[in-house]
Amino acid sequence: MFSLNDLKGQMPTTASTLFSAYASFATCMMLLRSMAKELIPEPFCTYLFSAINYLLTPFFSTKFTLIVDEHSGMIQNQVYDAADVYLRTKIGPSTERLRVSKAPGKKAISVTMTKDEEVADTFDNVKLRWRFSSESKKVGKKNKIVEKRFFELTFSKKHKDKVLNSYLPFVLARAEAIKDEQKVVKLYTRHFWPSSSHDEEEEEEGNSYWGSVNLEHPSTFETMAMEPELKRAIVEDMDRFVRRREFYKKVGKAWKRGYLLYGPPGTGKSSLIAAMANYLKFNVYDLELASIYSDSHLRRVLLSTTNRSILVIEDIDCCRVDAGNRAADSKSKSDSEDRATLSGLLNFIDGLWSSCGDERIIVFTTNHRDRLDPALLRPGRMDVHIHLSYCTASGFRILASNYLGIAVDNHHRLCGEIEGLIASTEVTPAEVAEELTKSDDADFALQGLVNLLKWKNAVAERKKLANQEGTAQETKIIANQEATGQEMDNKVAEVPSTGTTHSDA
Numbered sequence: 001m002f003s004l005n006d007l008k009g010q011m012p013t014t015a016s017t018l019f020s021a022y023a024s025f026a027t028c029m030m031l032l033r034s035m036a037k038e039l040i041p042e043p044f045c046t047y048l049f050s051a052i053n054y055l056l057t058p059f060f061s062t063k064f065t066l067i068v069d070e071h072s073g074m075i076q077n078q079v080y081d082a083a084d085v086y087l088r089t090k091i092g093p094s095t096e097r098l099r100v101s102k103a104p105g106k107k108a109i110s111v112t113m114t115k116d117e118e119v120a121d122t123f124d125n126v127k128l129r130w131r132f133s134s135e136s137k138k139v140g141k142k143n144k145i146v147e148k149r150f151f152e153l154t155f156s157k158k159h160k161d162k163v164l165n166s167y168l169p170f171v172l173a174r175a176e177a178i179k180d181e182q183k184v185v186k187l188y189t190r191h192f193w194p195s196s197s198h199d200e201e202e203e204e205e206g207n208s209y210w211g212s213v214n215l216e217h218p219s220t221f222e223t224m225a226m227e228p229e230l231k232r233a234i235v236e237d238m239d240r241f242v243r244r245r246e247f248y249k250k251v252g253k254a255w256k257r258g259y260l261l262y263g264p265p266g267t268g269k270s271s272l273i274a275a276m277a278n279y280l281k282f283n284v285y286d287l288e289l290a291s292i293y294s295d296s297h298l299r300r301v302l303l304s305t306t307n308r309s310i311l312v313i314e315d316i317d318c319c320r321v322d323a324g325n326r327a328a329d330s331k332s333k334s335d336s337e338d339r340a341t342l343s344g345l346l347n348f349i350d351g352l353w354s355s356c357g358d359e360r361i362i363v364f365t366t367n368h369r370d371r372l373d374p375a376l377l378r379p380g381r382m383d384v385h386i387h388l389s390y391c392t393a394s395g396f397r398i399l400a401s402n403y404l405g406i407a408v409d410n411h412h413r414l415c416g417e418i419e420g421l422i423a424s425t426e427v428t429p430a431e432v433a434e435e436l437t438k439s440d441d442a443d444f445a446l447q448g449l450v451n452l453l454k455w456k457n458a459v460a461e462r463k464k465l466a467n468q469e470g471t472a473q474e475t476k477i478i479a480n481q482e483a484t485g486q487e488m489d490n491k492v493a494e495v496p497s498t499g500t501t502h503s504d505a
Contacts, residue, residue: 064160068151074300079168082175083151087130088112089178090119103214123167128155186283187215190291190301210304215284217274223402224268224275225395225429230386234272237384238280242359255358258349258381262369263388266430269365272388273312282361283309289319295344302348307358316364317371342373350381391429393419399429403436404445414446421453426460 070080088111091098097114113119113132121128131152136145155163188210221231241257248255261269277284285305292298305311313319349362364382366372376382391399396418400406406415422432435452439445 062157063154064157066153066163068153070149074303076304076306078172080149080151082172083130083153084112085175085178086171087119087121087132087151090121090130092120095119123170124162126155126159126162126167128153128163128167183281185215185277185281186212188212188283188285188305190288210285212283215274215277217271217278219271219274220278221275223398224271225391225398225432226268226272226388227392227394234276234384234386235279238276238361241361242280245359254350256349256360256362258362258383259364260369260376260382260385261363261365261388262385263367264390264426264428265367266428267388267390268429269388270314272386273310273363273365276361276363277310280308280310280361285309285311287311287313289313289345295341295347298344299348303356305357305360307360310361310363312363312365314365315367316376317366317368342375346375346381390426391422391432393422395429396422396432399432399436400446403433404440404442406442412442412446414443414450418446418449418453421450421457425453425457427453427456 068080068083069077071077091111091113095113095117097117099112099114101110101112102108103110113130115132115134117132119130121130131154132149133152134147134149136147138145153163189212190210221235224231238257245255261272263269273284276282283306287301292301302311362382364376369377397406397408397415400412400415401408406412431452432449435449436445438448
């Protein structure tokens with residue numbers, strides 16, 4: 001019968017046997033390792049051990065890794081952007097390699113992670129490790145090499161839910177707070193490589209992306225040479241737009257606003273866009289439709305823009321956009337399919353694709369509103385039409401204050417004469433500003449402006465006179481032509497009519 005005393009007697013023997021077996025195994029392993037080093041090439045050993053580690057890690061590892069790609073399908077991955085901003089504040093002394101840069105006009109040096117560099121973070125007693133990496137691959141018919149960038153986030157498996165539900169939302173919120181603290185308005189433009197083949201795979205893999213610079217345009221609504229009532233109306237409209245998220249949701253409309261700016265060149269359309277961006281702190285996307293070759297391409301480009309942004313298409317009447325009419329011959333059809341159509345653009349403005357994104361402003365500019373396709377002017381398409389006309393007296397006062405330091409309520413002796421001339425002269429704010437920058441002396445600059453206005457007024461009078469004389473001459477010619485035509489009609493009426501009689505056979 002089995003007894004406890006028998007077990008006690010066997011325990012030392014069993015322990016001794018186990019220890020002897022372990023020692024023998026360890027000795028054998030050391031011997032095998034030494035033999036492997038002597039007989040097997042080191043690269044092969046490294047490869048073998050790596051393969052074994054790769055095969056066994058999933059079964060024994062307690063780590064979990066999330067891959068955060070730069071792009072998610074056709075759009076920018078917001079988690080990647082947030083991580084890029086957030087991790088700049090987490091770079092510690094243990095980091096061995098960093099990438100630094102400084103753009104012209106910026107005071108601070110930008111510090112970012114380099115490839116394969118790691119940054120540690122802690123959240124609610126959970127240890128996490130970020131790693132920045134990239135892969136190069138050949139895409140398209142020309143095997144163009146593009147880079148795919150991504151972050152790897154590694155942590156313990158047991159914290160997966162906490163990381164997904166708490167940590168990543170925290171990173172997104174923290175990145176937004178950092179961007180608000182360091183808010184700099186960006187001007188984006190497309191980097192693209194024109195290709196006759198129009199390789200869509202190449203496009204999707206990075207052949208086209210937005211590059212940006214800081215928008216350091218000084219234009220504000222205070223410095224704009226516009227009528228005070230128009231300024232106030234624009235500002236109130238923008239304020240109402242940004243605070244009405246729930247309203248747009250309730251009425252079932254996309255949260256976007258369209259502005260059509262039209263007027264002669266030099267009346268401040270571009271300056272108004274900069275003032276809007278500076279006021280709202282919205283980034284600006286400057287889209288040249290000449291770089292767009294199809295409706296699907298246009299959608300991909302527009303979807304890559306971010307929320308809280310202004311999409312600008314300048315001189316829309318001059319853009320290479322097909323109105324959508326298809327010609328019968330194959331050549332015309334091929335040419336038409338080789339560019340974006342107006343319907344494709346309008347579909348993104350107020351069609352099904354308009355719901356892709358929130359809090360966006362779309363701005364079209366034109367010097368000739370009468371040349372626009374009627375589809376662009378349809379009610380409800382562009383919400384606000386803003387006419388920027390020639391300089392007015394109030395606009396001149398603002399420019400005189402900006403350039404010469406003349407207070408708006410403290411007129412110079414020449415201001416009255418200038419305002420009278422401006423009222424009867426077509427002069428743009430750009431022309432007035434150019435004249436005021438010619439001298440720091442107010443008397444000299446304003447006298448130069450008086451001379452300019454008088455000269456433009458005289459030229460306008462001569463044109464008016466020439467038009468009147470031309471009209472009178474044209475009227476006289478038309479009257480002579482009508483009289484000559486009447487005489488010819490009378491002569492024809494006097495000629496006896498001759499006819500042929502057809503008899504039945």
